[in-house]
Amino acid sequence: MNRKEFLKRLGMLTVGASLIGVDVNAMTAEAAAEATPERPTSKTHPDLDFKVRSLKADASRAITAIIIGAGSRGTTYGKYALQFPDTMKIVGVADANNFRKKRTAKAHSIAAQNCFDDWQEVFAREKFADAVIIATPDNLHYEPCMKALAMGYDVLLEKPAAQTEKECKDILAQAKKYNRIVAICHVLRYAPYFIAMREAVHSGLIGDLVSIQHMEPIQYAHMAHSYVRGKWRDSKQTTPIILAKSCHDLDIIRWIVDKPCIQIAAEGTLMHFKEENAPQGAPARCTDGCPHEATCPYSAIDIYVRRKRHLGVFDLPDKRDEAAIMEKIRTTMFGRCVYKCDNDQPDHYVTTMLFEGGVTASFTMDAFTPWGGRRTRIMGTLGYIEGDGKKFTLYTFRDNKKRVWHKNVAEMAEYKHAGHGGGDHALARDFVEAVAAQDPTKLSSTIDASIESHIIGFKAEKSRKGMKKVKI
Numbered sequence: 001m002n003r004k005e006f007l008k009r010l011g012m013l014t015v016g017a018s019l020i021g022v023d024v025n026a027m028t029a030e031a032a033a034e035a036t037p038e039r040p041t042s043k044t045h046p047d048l049d050f051k052v053r054s055l056k057a058d059a060s061r062a063i064t065a066i067i068i069g070a071g072s073r074g075t076t077y078g079k080y081a082l083q084f085p086d087t088m089k090i091v092g093v094a095d096a097n098n099f100r101k102k103r104t105a106k107a108h109s110i111a112a113q114n115c116f117d118d119w120q121e122v123f124a125r126e127k128f129a130d131a132v133i134i135a136t137p138d139n140l141h142y143e144p145c146m147k148a149l150a151m152g153y154d155v156l157l158e159k160p161a162a163q164t165e166k167e168c169k170d171i172l173a174q175a176k177k178y179n180r181i182v183a184i185c186h187v188l189r190y191a192p193y194f195i196a197m198r199e200a201v202h203s204g205l206i207g208d209l210v211s212i213q214h215m216e217p218i219q220y221a222h223m224a225h226s227y228v229r230g231k232w233r234d235s236k237q238t239t240p241i242i243l244a245k246s247c248h249d250l251d252i253i254r255w256i257v258d259k260p261c262i263q264i265a266a267e268g269t270l271m272h273f274k275e276e277n278a279p280q281g282a283p284a285r286c287t288d289g290c291p292h293e294a295t296c297p298y299s300a301i302d303i304y305v306r307r308k309r310h311l312g313v314f315d316l317p318d319k320r321d322e323a324a325i326m327e328k329i330r331t332t333m334f335g336r337c338v339y340k341c342d343n344d345q346p347d348h349y350v351t352t353m354l355f356e357g358g359v360t361a362s363f364t365m366d367a368f369t370p371w372g373g374r375r376t377r378i379m380g381t382l383g384y385i386e387g388d389g390k391k392f393t394l395y396t397f398r399d400n401k402k403r404v405w406h407k408n409v410a411e412m413a414e415y416k417h418a419g420h421g422g423g424d425h426a427l428a429r430d431f432v433e434a435v436a437a438q439d440p441t442k443l444s445s446t447i448d449a450s451i452e453s454h455i456i457g458f459k460a461e462k463s464r465k466g467m468k469k470v471k472i
């Protein structure tokens with residue numbers, strides 16, 4: 001009898017030891033008040049015992065890496081090297097933006113001859129590090145990655161891996177040809193919350209997995225910043241939003257189901273952020289005396305100047321300098337009226353997926369929410385899981401029990417600055433371990449698994465555009 005069958009036969013009276021922890025304090029007064037005789041209570045429930053791994057890589061040596069694209073993401077991985085300098089050392093940087101190149105060179109004490117203005121210059125040199133971290137815009141992933149692999153570098157590659165299905169497959173083939181490690185930055189796979197959720201599903205506690213409902217709420221101001229005014233507004237220049245924003249989610253669903261997706265259907269439109277919805281008299285920029293500035297939720301003045309959100313794009317020496325922020329929104333793409341941009345990304349998107357064996361999943365991405373993060377519901381033959389991106393509750397039907405997993409990793413000193421629920425730096429740790437040991441199995445987001453979930457995204461877009469189900 002295997003472990004899953006054993007747990008099933010026990011009728012889930014026990015919690016599997018490998019089954020991640022629950023938080024003792026998770027049964028808050030609020031949650032307790034929620035419990036009724038009909039609804040499960042958590043009083044007698046043992047904790048789900050999940051140990052969150054240290055972020056420090058367990059590697060025999062420090063690896064060396066070059067950051068290509070030292071913007072937001074490149075800097076995030078660079079911070080891992082600063083936090084754990086005896087596991088990873090950044091020895092080179094390439095960025096077209098001089099401010100970012102210099103900032104990175106200074107932070108990592110990079111020699112002047114290893115600082116470049118363009119990714120191509122890195123590969124004009126002999127190989128001088130173990131790995132490259134490719135964190136350039138979506139349209140500059142494929143070429144540097146193909147070149148890096150051919151030169152014998154291992155690669156930490158930001159998602160989406162490439163702009164087309166063919167390019168994704170080329171990268172996979174190139175990695176095999178040169179026998180190199182490619183880790184795609186599907187960072188959610190490394191977040192303790194999602195690791196725990198997947199373990200919970202596979203523990204047998206909820207029986208056989210039947211279906212998943214997963215939602216990615218983008219948050220209205222984030223949508224405006226990135227997918228209406230900002231860098232990912234044009235699907236042709238970057239990637240369709242189902243990949244640019246939601247390849248993580250398709251990947252997580254595929255990872256939890258643990259079976260191939262065989263068919264997908266998608267719907268989605270750009271409904272709101274269009275010229276025809278501009279309020280009367282709205283000028284091209286919020287700063288041009290817009291009569292709706294005081295009431296419009298998408299006002300750039302409100303988002304950037306008053307609320308100081310998403311300021312990283314401006315490279316400001318002092319983020320409290322409101323005059324400098326004002327100047328940026330007067331002169332850059334981020335000050336444009338959201339109804340008068342050159343955007344084409346849908347603002348809501350729905351997909352349904354069928355997996356081998358009959359499991360189904362639905363995924364919804366939506367711009368119009370007050371918060372970001374993820375929301376997930378998982379239905380099994382013997383139980384149910386519901387999660388809000390930080391905490392999830394597992395209910396078992398027969399014994400009427402409720403167990404909660406809730407670890408606030410941000411409160412752990414090591415995890416304090418690790419974004420995506422700790423996933424950013426946990427990925428960096430596993431990448432270091434994989435490269436140091438030359439063992440790709442230390443990674444969860446291997447190139448094979450990641451390209452498979454990217455293909456699900458490309459097929460979703462094909463379905464949306466063609467208005468029909470697509471076989472995978």
Ligand SMILES: NC(=O)c1ccc[n+]([C@@H]2O[C@H](COP(=O)([O-])OP(=O)(O)OC[C@H]3O[C@@H](n4cnc5c(N)ncnc54)[C@H](O)[C@@H]3O)[C@@H](O)[C@H]2O)c1
Nearest residue numbers: 069071072073094095096097118119135136137138158185
């Ligand atoms: N894994 C995740 O959760 C996640 C989150 C956000 C973004 N991303 C992805 O990461 C990538 C980078 O996103 P970002 O937010 O860091 O963007 P960014 O704009 O902050 O950084 C990209 C950097 O690349 C540099 N660059 C542009 N052209 C270059 C060239 N020819 N040579 C060298 N450098 C060049 C830019 O100057 C910029 O500093 C994108 O593909 C994005 O989709 C992933």
